[in-house]
Amino acid sequence: VDGPVRQRSLWQHNLALVLGHVGAATPTSRAEVAAATGLTRATVSSLVEDLLGAGLVTEVEPAPRTGAGRPATGLVLNPGGPAGLGLEINVDFLAAAVVDLTGAVRHHVVHRVDQRGRPPERVLADVARMAAEAVDGVDLTVAAARLAVPGLVNGDGLVRVAPNLGWRDVDVPGPLAAAPRWPALPVSVDNEANLGALGELAAAPTPPSFLYVSGEVGIGAGVVLDGALFRGAHGWSGEIGHVTVAPDGPLCRCGARGCLEQYAGQEAIMRAAGIRADPMLSADVAVARIADLAAASDPGVLNALRAAGAALGIAAAGVVNVLDVDTVVLGGSFAALADWLGSQVERELRERVLTADWSPISVRASALGAAATVVGAAGAVVRDLRAAPASWVNALR
Amino acid sequence: VDGPVRQRSLWQHNLALVLGHVGAATPTSRAEVAAATGLTRATVSSLVEDLLGAGLVTEVEPAPRTGAGRPATGLVLNPGGPAGLGLEINVDFLAAAVVDLTGAVRHHVVHRVDQRGRPPERVLADVARMAAEAVDGVDLTVAAARLAVPGLVNGDGLVRVAPNLGWRDVDVPGPLAAAPRWPALPVSVDNEANLGALGELAAAPTPPSFLYVSGEVGIGAGVVLDGALFRGAHGWSGEIGHVTVAPDGPLCRCGARGCLEQYAGQEAIMRAAGIRADPMLSADVAVARIADLAAASDPGVLNALRAAGAALGIAAAGVVNVLDVDTVVLGGSFAALADWLGSQVERELRERVLTADWSPISVRASALGAAATVVGAAGAVVRDLRAAPASWVNALR
Numbered sequence: 001v002d003g004p005v006r007q008r009s010l011w012q013h014n015l016a017l018v019l020g021h022v023g024a025a026t027p028t029s030r031a032e033v034a035a036a037t038g039l040t041r042a043t044v045s046s047l048v049e050d051l052l053g054a055g056l057v058t059e060v061e062p063a064p065r066t067g068a069g070r071p072a073t074g075l076v077l078n079p080g081g082p083a084g085l086g087l088e089i090n091v092d093f094l095a096a097a098v099v100d101l102t103g104a105v106r107h108h109v110v111h112r113v114d115q116r117g118r119p120p121e122r123v124l125a126d127v128a129r130m131a132a133e134a135v136d137g138v139d140l141t142v143a144a145a146r147l148a149v150p151g152l153v154n155g156d157g158l159v160r161v162a163p164n165l166g167w168r169d170v171d172v173p174g175p176l177a178a179a180p181r182w183p184a185l186p187v188s189v190d191n192e193a194n195l196g197a198l199g200e201l202a203a204a205p206t207p208p209s210f211l212y213v214s215g216e217v218g219i220g221a222g223v224v225l226d227g228a229l230f231r232g233a234h235g236w237s238g239e240i241g242h243v244t245v246a247p248d249g250p251l252c253r254c255g256a257r258g259c260l261e262q263y264a265g266q267e268a269i270m271r272a273a274g275i276r277a278d279p280m281l282s283a284d285v286a287v288a289r290i291a292d293l294a295a296a297s298d299p300g301v302l303n304a305l306r307a308a309g310a311a312l313g314i315a316a317a318g319v320v321n322v323l324d325v326d327t328v329v330l331g332g333s334f335a336a337l338a339d340w341l342g343s344q345v346e347r348e349l350r351e352r353v354l355t356a357d358w359s360p361i362s363v364r365a366s367a368l369g370a371a372a373t374v375v376g377a378a379g380a381v382v383r384d385l386r387a388a389p390a391s392w393v394n395a396l397r
Numbered sequence: 398v399d400g401p402v403r404q405r406s407l408w409q410h411n412l413a414l415v416l417g418h419v420g421a422a423t424p425t426s427r428a429e430v431a432a433a434t435g436l437t438r439a440t441v442s443s444l445v446e447d448l449l450g451a452g453l454v455t456e457v458e459p460a461p462r463t464g465a466g467r468p469a470t471g472l473v474l475n476p477g478g479p480a481g482l483g484l485e486i487n488v489d490f491l492a493a494a495v496v497d498l499t500g501a502v503r504h505h506v507v508h509r510v511d512q513r514g515r516p517p518e519r520v521l522a523d524v525a526r527m528a529a530e531a532v533d534g535v536d537l538t539v540a541a542a543r544l545a546v547p548g549l550v551n552g553d554g555l556v557r558v559a560p561n562l563g564w565r566d567v568d569v570p571g572p573l574a575a576a577p578r579w580p581a582l583p584v585s586v587d588n589e590a591n592l593g594a595l596g597e598l599a600a601a602p603t604p605p606s607f608l609y610v611s612g613e614v615g616i617g618a619g620v621v622l623d624g625a626l627f628r629g630a631h632g633w634s635g636e637i638g639h640v641t642v643a644p645d646g647p648l649c650r651c652g653a654r655g656c657l658e659q660y661a662g663q664e665a666i667m668r669a670a671g672i673r674a675d676p677m678l679s680a681d682v683a684v685a686r687i688a689d690l691a692a693a694s695d696p697g698v699l700n701a702l703r704a705a706g707a708a709l710g711i712a713a714a715g716v717v718n719v720l721d722v723d724t725v726v727l728g729g730s731f732a733a734l735a736d737w738l739g740s741q742v743e744r745e746l747r748e749r750v751l752t753a754d755w756s757p758i759s760v761r762a763s764a765l766g767a768a769a770t771v772v773g774a775a776g777a778v779v780r781d782l783r784a785a786p787a788s789w790v791n792a793l794r
Contacts, residue, residue, distance in 0.1 A: 209629065244642075314644055324629020325629065354651050
């Protein structure tokens with residue numbers, strides 16, 4: 001109970017309700033929406049007019065019917081309606097994606113350039129250029145942008161720290177807005193694993209609650225509870241990379257001992273596998289090399305992945321014991337290594353989760369793999385639009 | 398968006414809204430409720446009539462006013478309105494409590510008898526008798542009962558396992574309903590740490606999200622997120638006692654190695670302190686003895702508490718890293734030992750939580766101490782009633 005329900009919020013609520021039904025079962029008809037929602041036909045018709053006028057819904061030819069009566073006009077989400085722009089800054093690449101209102105990916109570009117040590121304003125100028133190219137490259141109105149960074153982000157878009165980029169207290173929205181090519185969109189900034197989790201939620205059939213663990217140079221997590229991302233008190237949830245695996249383990253960059261990143265981060269896996277770190281080798285090439293060696297049964301690599309999977313399983317088991325989520329999704333570079341990591345993670349979960357005897361925990365690779373974050377970022381814009389269409393409808397009036 | 402808002406649910410929503418305002422600022426007036434909620438005075442008056450008729454709200458004499466105009470009649474939650482019955486089965490005690498609609502504790506009884514090895518139906522017959530005495534002992538209508546058990550509970554009240562009681566797959570509502578003295582109340586069953594967390598939420602000023610860790614013979618947790626208990630996929634959240642502290646640590650009853658219970662459970666503390674386990678010694682007496690020895694600076698006990706606090710801090714740090722909750726509440730027997738455990742827990746959080754540099758994590762003892770669970774159980778009934786008063790109002794019509 002958070003406010004009175006009066007006429008205005010009633011319209012907002014029911015507008016979202018109708019759009020939700022159109023999105024869930026397309027094509028549908030006004031009559032079917034009325035039956036499913038319990039709203040009167042007149043109310044549904046009026047709300048559908050609002051949605052048609054704002055370009056959120058479109059009409060399609062009815063399918064031929066064998067029964068009696070005139071077939072109803074079908075309603076679908078408008079693939080030409082407002083779209084979302086996703087942007088991603090990661091340690092060794094930048095990415096942009098556009099997702100349309102139906103959730104389809106309409107644009108996806110990755111630039112593989114190491115971002116370590118580059119001044120943030122240079123990085124953000126490149127991001128602004130990629131955003132402009134994405135907006136120009138699709139025949140859609142882009143409603144807003146969401147930018148993923150591998151670090152701790154405040155609600156106002158200040159990046160408190162992105163350790164593997166070397167960023168500390170970097171303002172993002174200001175420099176973006178000032179960049180010459182920036183396409184003047186509202187932008188919000190979020191953690192990359194959070195957006196990867198949202199990508200997974202949109203792309204794959206998932207249970208309402210799951211733990212998404214993203215391996216990049218660092219390790220992050222997105223915690224999805226009851227169908228929504230759980231952000232925590234400051235928006236800093238998901239720091240699974242710094243969960244203690246062994247209290248007296250190796251010293252981590254963060255100052256603590258035995259953090260998960262020291263066992264299952266990319267550098268730790270390379271080190272354990274005896275592969276020399278090569279600054280010229282981008283992370284995705286390094287991951288592909290690890291996967292190739294594992295596929296060729298290289299004993300050193302297999303041992304390294306076993307150890308990483310066990311550590312990942314110990315950390316995940318702690319989360320599952322406390323939250324009772326029944327699915328762990330391996331994302332980022334862990335998705336490419338899931339064939340080797342998965343069984344170890346499952347083994348630790350089976351042994352360490354108290355309730356595993358009653359209900360097994362499912363472990364699987366992300367459906368979107370490395371694209372989860374940037375597609376999830378774009379999809380998050382669309383998700384927000386579909387959940388609260390009233391502001392878009394009002395903005396066009 | 399989970400359903401259409403129509404007249405009926407509008408009434409339910411606004412009824413809860415008005416009751417919420419009466420509960421939040423008492424005494425208040427119809428005019429103040431109208432101003433705070435944005436509802437019309439006529440709507441508020443009609444809703445207040447419904448609440449008065451059902452005994453949820455009562456009128457009080459207005460305070461003398463210095464300004465002009467007739468002072469408004471005050472509205473308060475009715476202390477004589479429907480109440481909640483809390484019941485608790487724990488390893489070495491049974492407890493019952495009644496909480497009235499305002500949240501005041503009106504009855505609280507604890508029977509210190511070891512329950513280990515007793516047949517569940519005997520335990521439940523005792524609980525039924527305590528319930529009857531509680532209902533008879535207060536001059537209130539008890540609306541429903543909530544029963545706490547130290548174990549994994551299904552939604553239908555089946556206790557899957559309560560390891561320290563030795564229960565497995567024990568049906569609770571059936572035998573309770575069949576017990577001769579049971580006062581024929583609707584009853585639901587929940588985990589003790591979950592209800593302790595709800596007790597804390599109701600009794601003390603807490604942030605919207607916190608981790609409540611309850612030490613008894615076992616260790617459980619209640620995870621409160623955005624003001625609500627998070628139960629997980631099966632209602633089995635909060636098993637922090639089985640979070641791994643050290644992967645190769647001592648073998649736990651659950652079959653895994655290095656679980657938190659093996660470092661900070663009561664038996665582990667006693668063992669580390671060199672105090673011989675005495676089956677005649679009830680847990681609360683044992684805890685009091687540990688606290689006395691710690692207060693007298695017994696070095697063995699201080700070392701044992703330091704080790705327990707460190708383990709508790711390592712497990713709590715994992716939860717805080719993943720969920721970004723900023724408060725850890727020490728409940729159950731940990732409340733009585735908080736003077737010694739707290740600083741160690743804080744130290745590990747400071748070292749192991751990535752974001753601790755930006756925002757410190759607060760650690761404190763439960764406001765209700767050992768009574769948190771049974772008072773929380775009774776309060777949970779009242780909380781549900783206050784959040785959704787429509788069914789109570791309708792039942793009386």
